[in-house]
Amino acid sequence: MKVVKIIAWIALIAFVVIQFFPVDYNQSEIVPQTDFMLVNKVPATVEQSLRVSCYDCHSNNTNYPWYSKIQPSAWYLEHHIKEGKAELNFNEWDDLSDRRKTSKLRSIISQIEDGEMPLDSYTLIHRDAIFSETNKTAVIDYMKKLKDSLE
Amino acid sequence: MKTVKRTMSTMALAATMILTVSCKDGNKNEPAAPMSNEMHQETMDDKDNMAMGKNQDAKAEAILKGYFNLKDALVNDDNSKAKELGNTLAQSLKSFDASSYADSEQNELKDIIEDATEHAEHIGESDIAHQREHFKTLSKDMADMVAITGTSMKIYEQYCPMYDNNKGGAWLSMNEEIRNPYFGAQMLKCGKVQREIN
Numbered sequence: 001m002k003v004v005k006i007i008a009w010i011a012l013i014a015f016v017v018i019q020f021f022p023v024d025y026n027q028s029e030i031v032p033q034t035d036f037m038l039v040n041k042v043p044a045t046v047e048q049s050l051r052v053s054c055y056d057c058h059s060n061n062t063n064y065p066w067y068s069k070i071q072p073s074a075w076y077l078e079h080h081i082k083e084g085k086a087e088l089n090f091n092e093w094d095d096l097s098d099r100r101k102t103s104k105l106r107s108i109i110s111q112i113e114d115g116e117m118p119l120d121s122y123t124l125i126h127r128d129a130i131f132s133e134t135n136k137t138a139v140i141d142y143m144k145k146l147k148d149s150l151e
Numbered sequence: 152m153k154t155v156k157r158t159m160s161t162m163a164l165a166a167t168m169i170l171t172v173s174c175k176d177g178n179k180n181e182p183a184a185p186m187s188n189e190m191h192q193e194t195m196d197d198k199d200n201m202a203m204g205k206n207q208d209a210k211a212e213a214i215l216k217g218y219f220n221l222k223d224a225l226v227n228d229d230n231s232k233a234k235e236l237g238n239t240l241a242q243s244l245k246s247f248d249a250s251s252y253a254d255s256e257q258n259e260l261k262d263i264i265e266d267a268t269e270h271a272e273h274i275g276e277s278d279i280a281h282q283r284e285h286f287k288t289l290s291k292d293m294a295d296m297v298a299i300t301g302t303s304m305k306i307y308e309q310y311c312p313m314y315d316n317n318k319g320g321a322w323l324s325m326n327e328e329i330r331n332p333y334f335g336a337q338m339l340k341c342g343k344v345q346r347e348i349n
Contacts, residue, residue: 097262099295103269103288110284 018071026081028060034094046142053118053129057084059091098150105147109140210247211300217243218293225332230279237274244268256299267292283333287320305349311342
């Protein structure tokens with residue numbers, strides 16, 4: 001029983017200590033001219049879907065939930081956002097060449113079609129980020145049209 | 152007190168679990184920026200220019216060979232071999248150096264290489280249907296690369312009109328005979344030569 005007590009204390013101390021580690025928050029007021037919404041004519045419903053389901057991890061501005069203030073979930077989020085932005089940043093869309101845009105659109109389409117995106121770990125809490133069937137079709141159709149216009 | 156202890160140890164457990172999970176994908180490499188290995192390049196440049204001229208870049212030839220090997224794995228429906236060769240190709244793409252090309256070509260080449268690297272890396276981790284999807288775009292990148300770098304090899308651009316819901320898909324091959332990388336054994340000979348390079 002004593003061992004359990006010690007472990008519990010260590011865990012508690014560790015939990016408190018990790019709260020002091022800084023996190024790189026992904027927040028920016030500025031929307032660059034290269035933003036996907038600014039350079040493309042995106043229909044309102046599609047825009048809404050993308051903002052709710054994609055922009056938290058694929059843009060320079062994350063709408064953080066309350067638990068982002070608590071470690072270790074803050075690290076978990078930070079890691080996901082960095083990875084997401086490295087893969088695709090909608091804010092920097094127009095910096096991409098047509099070749100890269102086409103490739104990115106191809107992956108956007110196939111990942112949404114396969115239900116790989118948005119991530120399950122994200123929709124677990126962000127229930128509103130789950131695409132409804134109509135929104136899913138609308139987003140995919142729009143992305144396909146955009147892709148065809150580039151090819 | 153007992154419940155407090157239990158909660159605490161659960162918390163500790165949860166914390167460790169979350170940490171472990173969050174680190175799981177930690178070592179996925181981002182597509183690395185093209186390495187500029189200048190010292191190495193200087194000596195290489197001289198040799199390259201003397202031995203084979205600018206139109207036959209040794210690294211570009213290595214990339215093409217890597218691409219052909221990958222294509223053969225897809226022809227043989229070999230998912231795991233294609234994964235391995237996708238990663239190999241990604242490595243040789245990363246070691247490509249565009250600095251000996253003209254400025255206008257450099258940008259285009261860097262763009263092609265960046266795109267192709269991403270596709271090769273995805274081929275390194277996907278099931279065969281996805282590998283083939285990426286291979287289609289990769290093939291276009293390769294054709295565009297050859298248009299700039301040139302090659303000493305004789306290459307055939309071949310085309311299967313049925314792939315991708317009849318949208319079609321092209322690929323490059325060193326042999327005139329059709330061996331379809333998009334369908335493999337299912338439709339090995341579907342396709343035609345649409346262009347000869349060299």
